[in-house]
Amino acid sequence: MLSAFRAICIAVLMLVPAIAVAGGNDWVVAKATSQVTYSLDTETWTPLKSGEVVPNAAWISTGSRGRVQLVRGVESIAFQPNTRAAIVTKGFFIFRKTVVTQQKGTLDLEIEKRILPHTTVQTPHLAAVVKGTIFHVAVGRTTASVSVDRGLVQVTSFASRQRANVGAGQRASVNVRRGMSVAAQGAASAPSVKTVSAAAAGRAVVSTDAIEQVSSTTSTSSSQAAAASSSSSSSSSAKAGNVNENASAKASSAKSGNNGKSASSSSSANSGQSNKSGSPGNSGNSNSSNSSNGNSGKGNNGRGHAHGHHKKR
Structure with missing residues (x-):
C-alpha cells in the first residue's frame, strides 16, 4: 500500500514541471484598452480583454486608440495603435521558439536572454533575430525599422540583402527602394552593414505556414459543421423533391x-x-x-334474332 502511494506521488511530481512549462508558453493580456481584437482566420474578430490568454497563432489588431500589452514570464510585447501582428510559439522550455509576424504598426518587445537565438520578428521588409533584448519594430507600407535599447538584434533586409547587428542605442531602417541605413544615438557608433548572399537573406525569412496551419485547425470544425448542415439541407430538399x-x-x-x-x-x-x-x-x-365487349355483342345478336322471329309470325 505504501509503495503504491509513493509511486503516485512520484508520478505527480514528474507531471508538475511539464504542466508548468506548457502553461509558460501562453501569452496573457496584462493591459488592454478598447479597440483591441484578435482573430484566428482574419475574418471574425473578437475583443481582447485584460486577463485573457491569447490563442497560439492568433492575429492581434489595434485601432487608432488601441493598446495592449502581452506578458509571458519575464517577456512582454506591447502593441501600439494601428498595429497588427501574430505570435506563434513552438516547442517547450529551452527548445521553445517564438515567431512574431508583424504586418504593420509598432511593437515594443522585451525578450528573455538565452544562449541561442529563440525569437524572430518578421515584417514584409526585414527580419529581426534576437537572443534576448529590449527593442522596437515599426512597419510602414514601404519601410521598416528596428531600434534597440538593450542587447543585440540581427537585422536582415530582404530586398537589398543587407545585414547589420544592431546594439543598444543603434537603429537600422529599411526602405524597399533605397535599402538599409543605420544610425546611432549619443556616443554610440553606427553599426556596420554588410551584404549577404540571396540564400542567407532567404534563410532570414521565417515561413508563416505554422500560423495558417494552427488557424485552419480552429476553423475546420466550423467549416465541417457548415458543410454538414448544407448536406443535410440538400438531402432534405432532394427528399422533398422526390x-x-x-x-x-x-x-x-x-x-x-x-x-x-x-x-x-x-x-x-x-x-x-x-x-x-x-x-x-x-x-x-x-x-x-x-x-365484356364480346358479351355485349352476343347480347345484341340475340336480340336481333328475336325480333326476326316476331315479324314472321
Missing part, C-alpha cells in the same frame, strides 16, 4: 384515369395499363374489358 414528384405523378395518373373513364371504360383500362407499365394486373383488366 415526394413532390411522386405526388405529381400520382395526381397526373389519377387525372388521366378519370379522363379515360369519362370517355369510355376501355380507354380507362388502357390508361391504367400505360401508367402501370404493363403489369400482370393490367393484362387481366384488358382481357376483362374485351370479354
Whole structure:
C-alpha cells in the first residue's frame, strides 16, 4: 500500500514541471484598452480583454486608440495603435521558439536572454533575430525599422540583402527602394552593414505556414459543421423533391384515369395499363374489358334474332 502511494506521488511530481512549462508558453493580456481584437482566420474578430490568454497563432489588431500589452514570464510585447501582428510559439522550455509576424504598426518587445537565438520578428521588409533584448519594430507600407535599447538584434533586409547587428542605442531602417541605413544615438557608433548572399537573406525569412496551419485547425470544425448542415439541407430538399414528384405523378395518373373513364371504360383500362407499365394486373383488366365487349355483342345478336322471329309470325 505504501509503495503504491509513493509511486503516485512520484508520478505527480514528474507531471508538475511539464504542466508548468506548457502553461509558460501562453501569452496573457496584462493591459488592454478598447479597440483591441484578435482573430484566428482574419475574418471574425473578437475583443481582447485584460486577463485573457491569447490563442497560439492568433492575429492581434489595434485601432487608432488601441493598446495592449502581452506578458509571458519575464517577456512582454506591447502593441501600439494601428498595429497588427501574430505570435506563434513552438516547442517547450529551452527548445521553445517564438515567431512574431508583424504586418504593420509598432511593437515594443522585451525578450528573455538565452544562449541561442529563440525569437524572430518578421515584417514584409526585414527580419529581426534576437537572443534576448529590449527593442522596437515599426512597419510602414514601404519601410521598416528596428531600434534597440538593450542587447543585440540581427537585422536582415530582404530586398537589398543587407545585414547589420544592431546594439543598444543603434537603429537600422529599411526602405524597399533605397535599402538599409543605420544610425546611432549619443556616443554610440553606427553599426556596420554588410551584404549577404540571396540564400542567407532567404534563410532570414521565417515561413508563416505554422500560423495558417494552427488557424485552419480552429476553423475546420466550423467549416465541417457548415458543410454538414448544407448536406443535410440538400438531402432534405432532394427528399422533398422526390415526394413532390411522386405526388405529381400520382395526381397526373389519377387525372388521366378519370379522363379515360369519362370517355369510355376501355380507354380507362388502357390508361391504367400505360401508367402501370404493363403489369400482370393490367393484362387481366384488358382481357376483362374485351370479354365484356364480346358479351355485349352476343347480347345484341340475340336480340336481333328475336325480333326476326316476331315479324314472321
